[in-house]
Amino acid sequence: MTTSQQDRDQILRDALASRGHRYTEQRAAVFHFLAVSRSHPTAEDVFVGVREDVPGISLATVYKSLEAIVGCGLAHKLSFGDGSARYDGNPDPHYHARCVGCDQIVDIHVDPRRGALESMVPGPTGFRVTDYHIELTGYCADCSSG
Numbered sequence: 001m002t003t004s005q006q007d008r009d010q011i012l013r014d015a016l017a018s019r020g021h022r023y024t025e026q027r028a029a030v031f032h033f034l035a036v037s038r039s040h041p042t043a044e045d046v047f048v049g050v051r052e053d054v055p056g057i058s059l060a061t062v063y064k065s066l067e068a069i070v071g072c073g074l075a076h077k078l079s080f081g082d083g084s085a086r087y088d089g090n091p092d093p094h095y096h097a098r099c100v101g102c103d104q105i106v107d108i109h110v111d112p113r114r115g116a117l118e119s120m121v122p123g124p125t126g127f128r129v130t131d132y133h134i135e136l137t138g139y140c141a142d143c144s145s146g
């Protein structure tokens, strides 16, 4: 079953309220755009996408909305080594691989509870891993076959 727009709206309202953020139509539009997008858009992509539904929204508002939504844990910000950032509204745990040929982001699904990475940081350090961000780079199927 897919989450309806109404359900998503309630999830957003609750999450924003729990962090002391206000629910706004702009934030809702940004959240809905992220939730249905699987292309890991940049802030500019989100801006272009939501501008159709929310005329007059500014890029600055999109940036602030994205920060609020990421701050609530409803989306992930993927920061890359070159300073660029993409946004991901997919709540399922997964890794990302970026194609250096066409710049698309490919989702890599693994079960993090299987603990491959956590188990690489064992006892003596006393470090407890709660989250991690990995940047895999290479060539996607399209670019490899070219």
Ligand SMILES: [Zn+2]
Pocket (backbone or CB within 6 Å): 099, 100, 101, 102, 103, 104, 139, 140, 141, 142, 143, 144
């Ligand atoms: Zn590619």
Ligand SMILES: [Zn+2]
Pocket (backbone or CB within 6 Å): 040, 088, 090, 094, 095, 096, 107
């Ligand atoms: Zn993703």
